[in-house]
Amino acid sequence: KEWDYIIVGGGISGLTLANRLSEDSSKTVLVLEAGGFHSDDPQVAIPGFLGSTLGNTTLDWGFTTVAQKYSNGTTYAFDRGKGLGGSSLINFLAWERPSMAEIDAIAGLGNPGWEASELFKYMMKAEKFTYPSQTYAKANDLTYIASDHGESGPLLNSYPAFISAAQGPWIEAMNALGVPHNQDAFSGNNLGVWMAPATINAETQTRWDAASAFYTPISTRTNLVVETDAEVLQLITSSAGGNVSATGVLYTKNGTTITANVNSGGEVILSAGAVKTPQLLELSGIGDPRILQPLGIDVTVSLPGVGNGVIDQFFFAVSYELNNNSIFSSLRFMLIPLSLSSYATKTGICTVGVSAFSLVNLSTILGCETDNLVAEQALKIDFGDYTETEKERMNTIIDGIHSGDVGQVEVLGFPGFFTSKSEPTDGQKYLTFTGDLQFPFSFGSIHITSTNSSVQPAIDPGYFKEDFDVTVAIATLKFIRQIATTGGFKEMLGAELDPGMDTQTDAEILEYIQTYGGTEYHTVGSASMLPQDKGGVVSPQLLVYGTRNIRVVDMSILPLQISAHPMSTLYGVSEKAADIIMGVVTV
Numbered sequence: 300k301e302w303d304y305i306i307v308g309g310g311i312s313g314l315t316l317a318n319r320l321s322e323d324s325s326k327t328v329l330v331l332e333a334g335g336f337h338s339d340d341p342q343v344a345i346p347g348f349l350g351s352t353l354g355n356t357t358l359d360w361g362f363t364t365v366a367q368k369y370s371n372g373t374t375y376a377f378d379r380g381k382g383l384g385g386s387s388l389i390n391f392l393a394w395e396r397p398s399m400a401e402i403d404a405i406a407g408l409g410n411p412g413w414e415a416s417e418l419f420k421y422m423m424k425a426e427k428f429t430y431p432s433q434t435y436a437k438a439n440d441l442t443y444i445a446s447d448h449g450e451s452g453p454l455l456n457s458y459p460a461f462i463s464a465a466q467g468p469w470i471e472a473m474n475a476l477g478v479p480h481n482q483d484a485f486s487g488n489n490l491g492v493w494m495a496p497a498t499i500n501a502e503t504q505t506r507w508d509a510a511s512a513f514y515t516p517i518s519t520r521t522n523l524v525v526e527t528d529a530e531v532l533q534l535i536t537s538s539a540g541g542n543v544s545a546t547g548v549l550y551t552k553n554g555t556t557i558t559a560n561v562n563s564g565g566e567v568i569l570s571a572g573a574v575k576t577p578q579l580l581e582l583s584g585i586g587d588p589r590i591l592q593p594l595g596i597d598v599t600v601s602l603p604g605v606g607n608g609v610i611d612q613f614f615f616a617v618s619y620e621l622n623n624n625s626i627f628s629s630l631r632f633m634l635i636p637l638s639l640s641s642y643a644t645k646t647g648i649c650t651v652g653v654s655a656f657s658l659v660n661l662s663t664i665l666g667c668e669t670d671n672l673v674a675e676q677a678l679k680i681d682f683g684d685y686t687e688t689e690k691e692r693m694n695t696i697i698d699g700i701h702s703g704d705v706g707q708v709e710v711l712g713f714p715g716f717f718t719s720k721s722e723p724t725d726g727q728k729y730l731t732f733t734g735d736l737q738f739p740f741s742f743g744s745i746h747i748t749s750t751n752s753s754v755q756p757a758i759d760p761g762y763f764k765e766d767f768d769v770t771v772a773i774a775t776l777k778f779i780r781q782i783a784t785t786g787g788f789k790e791m792l793g794a795e796l797d798p799g800m801d802t803q804t805d806a807e808i809l810e811y812i813q814t815y816g817g818t819e820y821h822t823v824g825s826a827s828m829l830p831q832d833k834g835g836v837v838s839p840q841l842l843v844y845g846t847r848n849i850r851v852v853d854m855s856i857l858p859l860q861i862s863a864h865p866m867s868t869l870y871g872v873s874e875k876a877a878d879i880i881m882g883v884v885t886v
């Protein structure tokens with residue numbers, strides 16, 4: 300059998316595409332997903348279990364970074380979801396949107412047609428927001444502007460049914476520190492503080508991942524076949540007239556190697572995520588000859604951008620004891636003994652989500668005038684080391700910082716114990732704040748080191764390569780300490796457990812951040828949508844340069860970070876990609 304579309308990877312992008320492309324019953328769609336189908340797994344479905352599946356190898360690829368040269372030589376865990384639903388099976392359910400200016404900046408790098416005004420429509424197409432009752436909204440500071448939320452898409456989101464009293468002082472405390480309340484961070488500018496929804500089905504109080512939203516409801520379509528436990532090894536290509544075409548892919552299932560072919564007008568779409576997509580391109584001979592040739596791989600398309608320009612947001616956490624142990628809070632991920640009974644009634648901490656959000660601009664974090672300090676910091680970057688394209692990307696970030704409108708750092712409040720330097724004490728309740736660098740200047744690469752597809756590529760995000768990121772990270776931890784002593788938190792919080800108040804100097808703070816922090820799981824840029832002469836891998840049509848019918852649709856294509864947990868952006872990108880592929884829109 301030959302297919303119209305073969306989609307590699309059944310995660311957020313792969314399943315969104317599979318759903319939309321198979322709406323046309325004359326087109327045949329095959330999805331190949333390396334992991335299994337986990338529709339009945341309570342550890343996935345119950346929101347309060349968030350985080351508990353990290354490192355569980357049936358759901359998590361369990362990647363690690365290479366030792367990070369500029370971060371104390373630390374090797375970091377680099378969890379990524381495996382299974383139908385991809386990383387939406389193991390993620391933290393946070394539902395957010397970036398500011399429009401950030402999407403426009405991506406369009407401005409040479410990607411016409413990708414402006415925010417269009418992409419926001421696609422984000423809304425993907426989602427259906429469940430409005431809270433007025434009483435619940437009032438009690439928990441939930442504000443929203445209805446017209447900025449989707450009302451009929453497959454991806455359900457709602458405010459968690461359980462919002463801990465530990466998050467109560469959030470908005471007031473952040474206001475006191477100069478972070479304004481954002482009425483609705485989905486409206487095009489996400490700067491400020493607000494209570495956020497999560498990808499939870501309000502009726503069933505279950506995680507609404509990409510499989511529940513985009514696959515289960517249409518799984519009986521006869522023109523759509525989804526193979527699980529089917530790992531793609533490489534693309535099969537042929538060359539004619541200077542252009543390379545994919546004729547199909549090679550995959551393994553149950554120990555057998557199988558070929559799946561596309562028909563003459565068909566396409567192969569890579570949606571394997573920011574780590575595995577560049578790996579598959581390189582294993583198929585598409586990439587930088589300096590990476591491929593030493594491994595004995597014939598170069599099918601010379602494309603030096605593959606695997607380069609990787610940007611990863613870095614996150615760390617600071618935990619506090621709660622003075623009042625009757626406040627609901629989780630002990631790291633041990634929610635089950637605490638509250639499984641509450642799940643039956645769809646109440647209590649099993650239905651928790653991360654709600655207390657804020658995006659803070661650089662001047663607030665640094666506590667000084669933006670322009671002077673940014674200029675000073677930016678000048679410290681030795682641009683001599685960078686290519687023109689890299690400089691352009693960095694200058695785009697600097698422009699955003701100067702505008703004062705960009706959330707350089709995200710700070711979250713999590714009702715539980717979420718640090719790893721110390722062990723939590725039984726019976727003691729905690730509140731954790733996280734600091735997340737949204738626009739790091741450091742970037743790196745993801746490249747294969749072996750022709751064996753089961754050997755993970757070398758993941759090198761280049762954490763803290765630029766001193767600017769060091770400055771911002773240290774300032775963020777100090778800012779978090781201010782939150783903990785502001786407004787209602789002053790009474791509510793007791794001792795700082797991690798890192799603890801004996802961590803005081805900048806060097807000690809940095810040591811803590813680098814030892815116990817890590818990926819925020821939002822890696823971009825490993826197959827960037829950029830002009831080819833700027834290191835791009837895909838065109839605005841998401842076609843891999845030099846090929847006729849190979850596209851990439853996943854997190855790899857974003858050439859810049861966004862100040863948001865990326866799910867909603869990625870659902871929107873995938874919705875738009877489907878329309879581009881079907882010829883409904885042209886870019």
Ligand SMILES: Cc1cc2nc3c(=O)[nH]c(=O)nc-3n(C[C@H](O)[C@H](O)[C@H](O)COP(=O)(O)OP(=O)(O)OC[C@H]3O[C@@H](n4cnc5c(N)ncnc54)[C@H](O)[C@@H]3O)c2cc1C
Nearest residue numbers: 308310311312333385386390391392393531854864865866
């Ligand atoms: C722990 C964690 C927490 C996160 N928290 C949040 C959050 O709260 N909010 C938010 O918005 N975002 C969050 N994210 C990020 C978000 O989930 C991801 O950015 C998003 O899922 C990426 O989508 P994708 O389609 O690029 O890849 P994925 O959704 O990861 O899908 C890729 C799929 O491809 C499959 N695959 C890979 N290689 C092959 C192969 N060779 N053959 C066949 N299949 C293959 C994988 O198994 C996987 O299913 C989090 C991510 C993680 C890992």
